[in-house]
Amino acid sequence: MPKVVYVDFQGNRNELEVANGMTLMQGAVMNGLDGIEGECSGSCACATCHCYVDEAYLDKLPEMSENEDELLDGTASERLGSSRLSCQIRMTDDLDGIVVQLPEEQ
Template identity: 75%
Template sequence: MPTVNYVSFDGQSTQLELAEGMTIMQGAVMNGVEGIEGECSGSCACATCHCYVDDAWLAKLPEMSENEDEMLDDTASERKPNSRLSCQIKATAELDGIVIHMPEEQE
């Protein structure tokens, strides 16, 4: 199972193994990781699962959809070049070890 490293805004790290195909957002919500809310349950209709993907992993992610790009314009924390919605990133063997940083706030 792929491992995801969630890093909170204050620097605390939580490492979780996720079932292949589960989204980064689902893993966080199901395991009580603070900093990712996922109010729309992963339908890409809000930006409460905004995260910053560690630069070393950006090239391995699927291309951002137009809808995700639009949702990222409404984030509570600063949108950065490595901003993504964690509901749009699925855990895969290729992403084993990915590092996800949480923004300061989601709402």
């Protein structure tokens, strides 16, 4: 199963297996990882699953929708070039090993 490395705000690394087809938000939430909320169940409606994606993987991600783009403008922690909503990133073999940094607040 492909792996995702979630790095929390304190710098702790959590490596989790996330099945293909699951989103990075689901992978974190289902395993009880703090730092990602996903209060809208992953329908790209709330911006509480904000993460910073490691540059090496940015190009491999699905394109950002207008809704995601607008939501990222209102995140609780600063938006950076690497900001994405983790509910909009579905796991694939291509993304195996992806590293995402979790923000200070959601």
